[in-house]
Amino acid sequence: MSPSTATRLTRRSLGRIAAxxxxxxxxxxxxxxxxxEDDPNKITFLSWDNAEVMGPVIEQFEKxxxxxxxxxxxxxxxxxxxxxxxxxxxxxxxxxxxxxxxxNKKQLMDGAFVQDxxxxxxxxNLNETAVETYSRDGKLYGSAISSWAGGMVVNRDLVPGxxxxxxxxxxxxxxxLKADGTVPYLEAVVGMTDTFCALLGQxxxxxxxxxxxxxWDGDLTFEEAWTPAVKAWYRLFEEGILDTSAAGLTGDVxxxxxxQGRLAVMTTGSWGISGISNGAPDLDFRFEAVPGSAGEPYxxxxxxxxxxxxxxxxxxxxxxxxxxxxxxxxxxSFYQQANQFxxxxxDYEPDLPAQLGDLVTAVQDGEYYLPAVxxxxxxxxxxxEANALTQQLATGDxxxxxxxKAMDAKLASLR
Amino acid sequence: MGTATAPPRPVIRQAxxxxxxxxxxxxxxxxxxxxxxxxxxxxxxxxxxxxxxSFYYSLTDFNGYSTDVNFVGFENxxxxxxxxSMLAALGFTLLFTVATTVAITVLAIPLxxxxxxxxFGRNLVRSVFxxxxxxxxxxxGLVWGFILAPLGSGVINSVIGWFGAQPVAxxxxxxxxxxxxVAVAVWSGTGWHxxxxxxxxxxxxxxxxxxxxxxxxxxxxRFRHLTLPLLTPAITISQLLLLTGGLKVYDLPxxxxxxxxxxxTRTLTQSIIENGIAQGExxxxxxxxxxxxxAVGLIIVAQLALSRRLEARFS
Numbered sequence: 001m002s003p004s005t006a007t008r009l010t011r012r013s014l015g016r017i018a019a020x021x022x023x024x025x026x027x028x029x030x031x032x033x034x035x036x037e038d039d040p041n042k043i044t045f046l047s048w049d050n051a052e053v054m055g056p057v058i059e060q061f062e063k064x065x066x067x068x069x070x071x072x073x074x075x076x077x078x079x080x081x082x083x084x085x086x087x088x089x090x091x092x093x094x095x096x097x098x099x100x101x102x103x104n105k106k107q108l109m110d111g112a113f114v115q116d117x118x119x120x121x122x123x124x125n126l127n128e129t130a131v132e133t134y135s136r137d138g139k140l141y142g143s144a145i146s147s148w149a150g151g152m153v154v155n156r157d158l159v160p161g162x163x164x165x166x167x168x169x170x171x172x173x174x175x176x177l178k179a180d181g182t183v184p185y186l187e188a189v190v191g192m193t194d195t196f197c198a199l200l201g202q203x204x205x206x207x208x209x210x211x212x213x214x215x216w217d218g219d220l221t222f223e224e225a226w227t228p229a230v231k232a233w234y235r236l237f238e239e240g241i242l243d244t245s246a247a248g249l250t251g252d253v254x255x256x257x258x259x260q261g262r263l264a265v266m267t268t269g270s271w272g273i274s275g276i277s278n279g280a281p282d283l284d285f286r287f288e289a290v291p292g293s294a295g296e297p298y299x300x301x302x303x304x305x306x307x308x309x310x311x312x313x314x315x316x317x318x319x320x321x322x323x324x325x326x327x328x329x330x331x332x333s334f335y336q337q338a339n340q341f342x343x344x345x346x347d348y349e350p351d352l353p354a355q356l357g358d359l360v361t362a363v364q365d366g367e368y369y370l371p372a373v374x375x376x377x378x379x380x381x382x383x384x385e386a387n388a389l390t391q392q393l394a395t396g397d398x399x400x401x402x403x404x405k406a407m408d409a410k411l412a413s414l415r
Numbered sequence: 416m417g418t419a420t421a422p423p424r425p426v427i428r429q430a431x432x433x434x435x436x437x438x439x440x441x442x443x444x445x446x447x448x449x450x451x452x453x454x455x456x457x458x459x460x461x462x463x464x465x466x467x468x469s470f471y472y473s474l475t476d477f478n479g480y481s482t483d484v485n486f487v488g489f490e491n492x493x494x495x496x497x498x499x500s501m502l503a504a505l506g507f508t509l510l511f512t513v514a515t516t517v518a519i520t521v522l523a524i525p526l527x528x529x530x531x532x533x534x535f536g537r538n539l540v541r542s543v544f545x546x547x548x549x550x551x552x553x554x555x556g557l558v559w560g561f562i563l564a565p566l567g568s569g570v571i572n573s574v575i576g577w578f579g580a581q582p583v584a585x586x587x588x589x590x591x592x593x594x595x596x597v598a599v600a601v602w603s604g605t606g607w608h609x610x611x612x613x614x615x616x617x618x619x620x621x622x623x624x625x626x627x628x629x630x631x632x633x634x635x636x637r638f639r640h641l642t643l644p645l646l647t648p649a650i651t652i653s654q655l656l657l658l659t660g661g662l663k664v665y666d667l668p669x670x671x672x673x674x675x676x677x678x679x680t681r682t683l684t685q686s687i688i689e690n691g692i693a694q695g696e697x698x699x700x701x702x703x704x705x706x707x708x709x710a711v712g713l714i715i716v717a718q719l720a721l722s723r724r725l726e727a728r729f730s
Binding site for chain 2: 104111113243248
């Protein structure tokens with residue numbers, strides 16, 4: 001007997017409803033599925049380094065601490081990382097351990113998102129500059145185990161003698177090299193360069209190391225503090241050592257010129273050493289501080305990002321085990337050997353390449369300066385402005401004195 | 416007397432009562448709603464809710480972290496017009512959108528006409544022109560960074576150097592940097608849009624052209640009065656995609672120039688991202704997003720209205 005029309009319709013309807021439900025169910029399921037079990041030995045960590053760098057470190061931690069395991073998430077620095085962390089904190093889903101850095105330290109401290117680590121056993125193992133960078137009111141909110149510095153890298157075959165210690169001597173050297181047919185110096189002016197920052201660092205020393213605090217307190221202006229350094233840097237353009245094309249260069253374009261021996265001096269950070277050596281294993285080069293325009297030679301640089309504990313961490317004790325391992329000899333030595341950074345912790349002396357020269361001592365002594373880290377607040381808004389102004393100066397759109405004026409105006413607009 | 420046949424009674428067709436809305440819904444069943452539910456959920460969760468939140472945040476001083484959010488009225492909307500970097504971003508974004516839309520349209524239609532001809536190696540040539548749109552725009556930006564490098568060792572500067580010319584600061588001089596970004600975008604997008612036009616060209620019956628030829632129409636007349644009108648729907652779609660893509664462009668200028676030199680090639684999306692995320696000015700970035708959303712909406716509505724008029728005129 002054939003089924004009645006009504007029965008057929010009912011079957012068809014049922015079929016449709018089943019199909020529609022099958023389509024809709026996964027969506028509902030996906031929206032509903034947000035739960036997980038509690039495991040007191042699980043450490044969740046939002047890594048700043050990628051899986052290639054951090055993966056082996058985590059493996060080693062779990063080998064050294066078999067009771068614990070780390071669940072890692074990765075986000076690429078800087079904007080991507082900040083965004084992900086911001087979203088996680090906003091939705092109460094942030095990991096137990098995450099990174100505190102110049103770009104987010106004010107917001108993390110202001111919002112009380114991070115735990116005080118000042119009384120923890122590993123805190124005394126950290127370098128003073130690192131502690132100062134991530135401290136406020138005597139409380140330590142991040143454990144940084146390394147720092148970096150940037151300066152000039154010199155091809156010793158093209159510049160065999162003593163590297164000048166003063167700015168005039170450096171400009172003379174560049175002119176001499178240029179007259180001999182060698183490209184003397186290049187820097188990628190994608191923003192504030194290492195040289196630019198180091199010259200500002202020399203001004204910071206002139207102002208007793210509190211230049212930015214004085215600016216924020218209203219005792220000094222950017223125009224007063226910066227103009228001598230900006231004028232010194234601009235002499236590179238006025239005296240024909242650099243031209244406007246520097247504003248269109250990137251580090252990737254400059255590096256091969258140096259590796260292939262066509263360039264006498266370039267700038268980079270300490271992390272750049274492996275890139276130079278890998279591409280030109282026989283090249284004789286050495287890092288040098290930026291020659292002194294106002295005082296002694298100086299470096300650009302900053303304390304590296306630190307590890308912070310979420311104030312709402314599910315397993316704060318496990319998080320502390322992880323940070324203690326990462327901030328003391330077992331973790332630092334493994335991490336350092338794998339990644340060749342300049343560790344600054346007290347219980348471990350890294351074995352670093354000789355080409356870094358005085359840079360290592362400068363890093364360990366905290367003799368470096370980076371405006372974006374030193375500024376009291378609005379670091380990123382001011383960085384964006386300063387980077388653009390540096391490029392506009394390089395392209396000749398503004399004069400050196402305009403840089404400080406524009407920075408004063410920007411700071412005023414942000415207050 | 417014959418029997419008079421009674422005239423048939425007029426059949427009064429009673430108009431069926433109009434079903435109520437509830438009845439119509441009941442007859443339709445719930446299946447259509449269940450089928451569209453995933454799309455509705457996705458739309459609400461990923462579009463409507465963020466949009467409402469953006470508008471809300473644009474009226475506050477929210478910094479992305481703090482829960483202490485204060486209502487500031489329309490202050491953020493006035494601030495964005497005082498920020499030189501945002502104004503520069505607005506200017507370049509509009510320039511990029513208009514320039515790429517015009518240039519790609521002007522180049523893609525003739526290219527599609529050529530690719531529609533029969534010639535040896537046609538499929539290879541089509542693939543070659545389509546290829547730039549396959550590669551990630553961010554990778555294209557990095558590769559073109561080397562090609563346009565301002566040093567003598569840059570690819571283009573090496574070529575012009577063979578003829579004795581001095582290296583050109585393609586990405587270092589503001590006007591040249593703008594031109595370079597637009598040129599790379601046109602290079603990467605023309606092939607894709609040519610393929611779109613090609614698909615429409617292939618749908619035009621050849622009889623139309625045969626009839627036009629018999630009527631003595633020249634090549635130009637056939638293009639002007641036959642091909643172009645029949646391509647109008649394709650032009651509408653292509654320009655819609657170019658306008659929306661251009662207005663929200665981010666990856667190519669960012670990877671090629673980082674928005675520089677200065678703020679010369681900064682885009683609105685870069686401003687929104689940097690203000691909202693890196694600088695913790697979510698309120699300001701949200702205000703910019705709302706303005707941007709409304710501007711894009713208006714431009715798209717205007718473009719569609721204009722295109723429909725053109726389609727109606729040509730059809």
